Amino acid sequence: MVQSFNPIVRTLMGPGPSDVNPRVLQAMAKPTIGHLDPEFIRLMDEIKSLLQLTFKTGNELTIPVSAPGSAGMETCFVNLVEPGDKVIVCENGVFGGRMAENVTRLGGQVVQVEQDWGRAVDPDQLEVALKSHPDAKFVAFVHAETSTGALSDANTLCRLAIEHNCLTIVDCVTSLAGCEVDIDGWGVDATYSGTQKCLSCAPGLSPISLSPKAVDVIKNRKTPVNSWFLDLNLVMGYWGQGQKRAYHHTAPVNSLYGLHEALVILHEEGLEASWRRHEVNHLALRSGLEALGLEFIVPEGERLHQLNTVTIPAGVDEAVVRSQLLQRFNLEIGAGLGSLAGKVWRIGLMGYASNPKNVLFCVNALEAVLAENSAKINLGVATRAVQVAYQLSQNG
């Protein structure tokens, strides 16, 4: 007979899910109400407003898709791209590749702008592609590449796309709430995120936002949207304004309680304060990791504060280290993904998990395990480096 499941309490410092705020966990345990209940409609309206604040957008179509981030990605592509459409996809990691895969499955034509993994997308290369493909309809890129830890200059990339009359599709899965995201300021036409990164919510939902221009494209499609579940023409009837809501699918009520609470917490702190907190903790973690001899694969200035990707010391079995961190310290850090598998660790400081306790804990635990795995470590140096970094942030 299978027993109730009681998870071991971990500290989640991988690429997501990140530690969930206990207030969010408790919110998900509140009694379920109907998905057409007037109280639930109020919850939906509040979530929409809070998401607009978070994305910095006035877009009416700003809602959570009832499925994880990759379904949010698919929602944007399946609604916007029609067979034959040309889409310039900037690829500097796994998730840019997934964008291209989406376009291909929809019968779209991919123009690939390939970049080194661990680097931001190069605006010059995008410009070359835009000039060579004046018939391109969309430019798609990942703002914060979760597979490498690189941050791209969304503002510049969007300006270029707009100059060449392209609509922009931007992946903000790992960036939202962890660093500046400015959907209206940048001119993003379609974006999606996830709940399990810097929003510190359980995984399972994908906030999206589409501009009026993108909505026009959807409304004027020549072919029906491939997917019934993700068809925004139908989803809008349920999440739209006004009293009359048309039933589409049964919304994941308790997950939405969690998202609502996560957004309330975020705006209690303030969006800019959250970005700043991610920066401060990143700088402290960086000092500690560098004192341990670990090197960042992303050049300074292109690094995500919420996801730190570092090389493995020579002679160290990376899987053994992760396994010991998990078994002895209940600490999860991330492995490399795609072509970086076995070559890097990805250490997340996302949302609720981005705090000094986690930074100090991670550096200490890594120090202990690396020392046992024959890496050359001067014990105690890393901890002091972290403390100095926090001191500097406080003075600065």
Next chain:
Amino acid sequence: MVQSFNPIVRTLMGPGPSDVNPRVLQAMAKPTIGHLDPEFIRLMDEIKSLLQLTFKTGNELTIPVSAPGSAGMETCFVNLVEPGDKVIVCENGVFGGRMAENVTRLGGQVVQVEQDWGRAVDPDQLEVALKSHPDAKFVAFVHAETSTGALSDANTLCRLAIEHNCLTIVDCVTSLAGCEVDIDGWGVDATYSGTQKCLSCAPGLSPISLSPKAVDVIKNRKTPVNSWFLDLNLVMGYWGQGQKRAYHHTAPVNSLYGLHEALVILHEEGLEASWRRHEVNHLALRSGLEALGLEFIVPEGERLHQLNTVTIPAGVDEAVVRSQLLQRFNLEIGAGLGSLAGKVWRIGLMGYASNPKNVLFCVNALEAVLAENSAKINLGVATRAVQVAYQLSQNG
């Protein structure tokens, strides 16, 4: 400033979501762990085994899709149906229509077997269609039509499909755990359900099961699966057997805690005991509703025990009654859907919510509100009818 959301505690007796067992609510509030954590892999394996027991199947591909029931439906169709494939769809309500919509969007050819709403699917009409379309590849029908409350004879319908060399796609959203479902015994090739009905779990996940024959069809497709998110070739790599799990999407960890606990609770009671409980409470509710003068639209023998669809008394505004039930008693019952909108109420007794307390409460609350809304009611008769029905069940 938006405040934390504290839902009013309702009693959910509509077509779903149903009341969630407090143990399930608490399970969802347990600390999140990583979706590649060894502990999480154990959870996934247990969920698979428990779902196999629940569906009565040995199908290896028995997993929860990370999105609501309508995504489970789409998963079955998008993976199995290729452009040009002929699919016989039996339509006796809203959800059969949605099946047809799925097939059309995929470029499949729908052969419609239309039935009166409120009736089971007629096997004779299916046989006629099978004989007229020897090139049909699939037969699709809804086992328990949530829009009407009608139960179809899945065993007979599947036998006919198999005799004519068709694969079977069966919607078990409302039937699973509420009445007999026997995937292997009937020869179902693809089925999907939802967590928010008789499993008494929060909405948001869709358990599915596909036979080895269906998996062969998917593996031998001529065209790629339209959807990346729902592509079972990829999903199987994550949920599949063996130590090596390929990352696909981030699983909704806390929702899966809830599903696990709901399945543990179901099998503590026993599957047959759960079916029987749904029957007993249905019989009691039926006595009460009939004593109130409400008539079932589905003939006896084709009625779902978990969803009771009854007519509105003459001269009564159905929306006013539902609104008063909600405001004064915090009781949710369902409105009619599709062509039954405004004509019926749908009263659910699903999972945890199928109990004598809810039956008595619902009959009493309805009696009070109907009496005020000028329906002719003999006060007290309905309650006695319910009590007699329970007495009979106990003796029987």
